[in-house]
Amino acid sequence: MSKSLHKAEIRYLPLEKAILVVVQATRKLPHYFQVHTVIVLTQLLLRSILRSADYTGRIAKWGTILCAFDIKYMPRTAVKGQILTDLVAEFAEPSLEEEGGMRSMDEKSIGEISLQGPTCWKVYVDGATNQRNSRVGLVLISFEGITIEKSLRLGFSATNNEAEYEALLEGMSMVEKLGGKSVNIFSDSRLIVGQVNGELEARDERMQEYIDQAKCLQSRFDSFSLLHISRSGNTHADSLAMLATSSAQCLPRVILLEDLHRPSVVKMEVIHVHSVRMGPSWMDPLILFLKEDALPEEKSEADKIRRKASQFWLSEDLKLYKRSFSGPYLLCVHPDATKLILEELHEGINRSHTGGRSLSHRAITQGYWWPNMQKEAYEYVKKCNQCQRFAPNIHQPGGILNPLSSPWPFAQWGLDIIGPFPKAVGNKRNLLVGTDYFTK
Structure with missing residues (x-):
């Protein structure tokens, strides 16, 4: 078994x-x-x-x-295991030896990386992202020892790295507005520090735009340094990012709470202009289902869309394509644009004035598809003036012939062929004789 x-x-x-x-x-x-x-x-x-x-x-x-x-x-969302670690670290009281050692270590590290001169600002930044929203925490310490705390709620979706960059750019902007010319910024993200300092390469286009913005702000300072610190040394900014209580520091402070509705880096997106006259069509439910996985409320329509969806493909620019059996994908055409395509193929530069079946096949070979295209091609050819004017004459009757009934009872006709005779004018050799049997 x-x-x-x-x-x-x-x-x-x-x-x-x-x-x-x-x-x-x-x-x-x-x-x-x-x-x-x-x-x-x-x-x-x-x-x-x-x-x-x-x-x-x-x-x-x-x-x-x-x-x-x-x-x-x-897709499965990321499991935030760091939440449990932060919870244990928040309620665990450190011993006097650990607290003294950590304080001396922080003072030593900060003393080593601090710039010379009394007018240097210190900024601690941190960003956090969860399933609900993204938040940024900032701690600014002026050269006079005044601490300014700020917490921002991001009104747009952002990843953890983007939230860290938003915190960095916001801290640099605040120091510039307050008149600081020298700044030391501390972040617990090794990726952000490495990319801004040139130690790591940014392959993502979005990250490269953030780096360019940070370089632009960096050029406005006389002295600038971005250094990495451990997460335990950045608990003050982390607590502001997580909307916890501020750290217990006996310093005068001002806590600012603002909403950031737009990202600091605005990407110039290509805007596709669609015709205003284009109304709803058969493609809208399929595009909505392939893009957002949304179905109509009616059960029969939802099942129909779900079955047909496997035959189509949606590109990044929201163009719907029909999967073909032996050729490339066919572009689905809006019903308002089918007449222009048939007119160009039938009467355009390379006009051929073909029949309805050939016209629909030619549209497929050109990479277009829409429902009932063969029927519409037949109807378009029938309306073509040149095709109707110069088409060969049709001798076939337009309808089914219905024989007339006998005008009176016992009426009967007979037809006989007599011949062959010697050839006459017009190569005539036989004679057809019709006889009315009622009147002879």
């Missing part, structure tokens, strides 16, 4: 095992999956694989089973 199970386990890939777990959950708990929306937290690309039309076999079978349920696949 163990050998057979071992062999069965080898036949499945790790990604197939994850999909099989979800399938088994639907079989064990069908009453939950049929009534509620189930959210699967995973870092695997289950959503893309189950919607792809390239897979066959067991994955295609499992995808058919899972598409009958309202299942959403979302």
